[in-house]
Amino acid sequence: MIPNSLLHELVTLTMQHFFLVGVSMLLAASVAIPLGIILSWRSGWRDVALEVVNVVQTVPSLALFGFLIPVPVLGGIGSHTAIIALVLYALLPMLHNTVTGILNVDVAVRDSATALGMTTGERMWQVELPLAAPTILAGVRIATVTTIGTATIAAAIGAGGLGVFIFRGLATVDSVLLLAGAIPAALMAIAADRGLEWVERALSRY
Amino acid sequence: MTGPSSKVSGSQTSGAYATMSLVSFRDVSIDFGQRSILRHFSLDVEVGETLVLLGRSGSGKTTALKTVNAMLFPTTGMVLVEGRATTAWDHIQLRRRIGYVIHDSGLFPHYTVAQNVAVVPRLKQWPAADIEARVANLLQKVGMPVEEFGARYPDELSYGQRQRVGVARALAADPPLLLFDEPFGSLDPVTRLELQRQFIELRQELRKTSIFVTHDVREALFLGTRIAVLLKGSIEFVGPRREFLQASTPEARAFLSCLEPLEYDTEQSLA
Numbered sequence: 517m518i519p520n521s522l523l524h525e526l527v528t529l530t531m532q533h534f535f536l537v538g539v540s541m542l543l544a545a546s547v548a549i550p551l552g553i554i555l556s557w558r559s560g561w562r563d564v565a566l567e568v569v570n571v572v573q574t575v576p577s578l579a580l581f582g583f584l585i586p587v588p589v590l591g592g593i594g595s596h597t598a599i600i601a602l603v604l605y606a607l608l609p610m611l612h613n614t615v616t617g618i619l620n621v622d623v624a625v626r627d628s629a630t631a632l633g634m635t636t637g638e639r640m641w642q643v644e645l646p647l648a649a650p651t652i653l654a655g656v657r658i659a660t661v662t663t664i665g666t667a668t669i670a671a672a673i674g675a676g677g678l679g680v681f682i683f684r685g686l687a688t689v690d691s692v693l694l695l696a697g698a699i700p701a702a703l704m705a706i707a708a709d710r711g712l713e714w715v716e717r718a719l720s721r722y
Numbered sequence: 723m724t725g726p727s728s729k730v731s732g733s734q735t736s737g738a739y740a741t742m743s744l745v746s747f748r749d750v751s752i753d754f755g756q757r758s759i760l761r762h763f764s765l766d767v768e769v770g771e772t773l774v775l776l777g778r779s780g781s782g783k784t785t786a787l788k789t790v791n792a793m794l795f796p797t798t799g800m801v802l803v804e805g806r807a808t809t810a811w812d813h814i815q816l817r818r819r820i821g822y823v824i825h826d827s828g829l830f831p832h833y834t835v836a837q838n839v840a841v842v843p844r845l846k847q848w849p850a851a852d853i854e855a856r857v858a859n860l861l862q863k864v865g866m867p868v869e870e871f872g873a874r875y876p877d878e879l880s881y882g883q884r885q886r887v888g889v890a891r892a893l894a895a896d897p898p899l900l901l902f903d904e905p906f907g908s909l910d911p912v913t914r915l916e917l918q919r920q921f922i923e924l925r926q927e928l929r930k931t932s933i934f935v936t937h938d939v940r941e942a943l944f945l946g947t948r949i950a951v952l953l954k955g956s957i958e959f960v961g962p963r964r965e966f967l968q969a970s971t972p973e974a975r976a977f978l979s980c981l982e983p984l985e986y987d988t989e990q991s992l993a
Binding site for chain 1: 791793814815816817818820822824826827828829830831832841842845891
């Protein structure tokens with residue numbers, strides 16, 4: 517029923533999609549988690565930073581991809597532009613959850629860590645981060661699931677991925693093509709959600 | 723310029739050498755914005771005694787306690803520990819020499835009982851075998867044998883058991899000084915008495931110096947070798963237990979009146 521060439525392309529596009537999301541999540545996490553840790557110490561910067569990523573979040577994704585095309589070095593056509601946009605979107609949930617996770621550590625626990633003679637670093641690594649880990653990971657999970665969906669739009673700026681089928685299906689009013697893009701993307705999102713939820717639960721068991 | 727400043731440092735040095743109190747509050751005042759929490763608070767804590775800071779909520783007793791382990795610093799005045807101002811101590815080193823027990827234990831929820839007790843020895847990088855022996859010994863002392871409780875997590879313990887572990891954790895690195903901030907305040911009366919008795923046993927065995935904050939006059943009399951009554955950030959009365967019972971200052975009397983049986987109409991309650 518499904519032609520062999522289509523199946524072949526499906527595999528390639530799924531791999532591309534996976535790559536787009538994977539790289540974006542790694543980059544976003546390596547920015548957002550350390551930044552979130554710093555912001556948990558600096559209440560002044562915190563509100564500004566969260567406000568900025570909040571505003572980024574409100575830009576419609578298709579528009580953000582469009583805005584990035586004329587930007588020199590970072591922008592243009594292709595997957596690197598898409599990755600930058602996806603990273604920007606993923607920052608908010610990751611940053612927000614990192615800050616909240618750390619700030620929500622019980623004051624009595626934090627105070628007794630200090631009173632026992634832990635340095636700021638010891639307290640961060642041994643007490644605050646382990647206790648915040650499930651919340652931080654929940655942020656990563658939310659970001660990943662959303663990004664798998666948003667990444668389909670990246671096909672509009674030539675980044676590839678499962679969005680290619682969706683855009684082609686829209687242009688040719690071909691529902692089989694539409695579904696060939698949408699269903700694998702949905703399955704990928706569900707798998708990521710379940711997988712990360714499992715890791716989250718493993719972490720909260722201490 | 724040099725004249726007055728050398729005079730000041732001269733008087734501080736002579737003061738530090740004159741008394742070898744373990745802890746010495748020198749005219750300590752603390753303001754949080756407009757509110758003054760401690761006012762010209764002066765007190766010496768001698769080696770081996772259990773000094774109780776007795777006062778109502780908001781009297782400044784917890785604030786005073788927190789200046790000892792450099793959790794808070796005086797706005798004016800100074801706190802000396804072993805003759806050295808808390809501002810001159812390395813805060814981390816100072817805190818590792820002072821055990822600290824608070825009312826809701828502050829145990830690390832992601833550490834087992836044994837790991838919680840081991841925190842300070844581990845920070846001090848004791849050999850693993852020494853830590854293990856120390857943890858087992860202390861948990862035994864507080865009535866929580868390591869075989870039974872060592873692998874449990876704090877949320878699997880009762881409130882009283884958590885406080886016992888909190889005491890063991892404070893004692894772990896054998897600090898010369900212990901601070902207690904209403905550690906038994908939220909316990910039921912029967913468990914509280916058990917833990918108070920255990921406190922006295924441990925004190926006789928280990929001979930530590932303690933500063934103990936409470937609002938419970940019975941607890942103050944039971945545990946304190948000396949009692950200081952705090953009122954609005956100042957010391958209203960300070961003296962040994964026996965003198966406290968004869969105290970004539972209003973706040974001390976107010977606390978002592980809590981010891982008298984409640985007056986109620988016997989006839990009516992029988993009817």
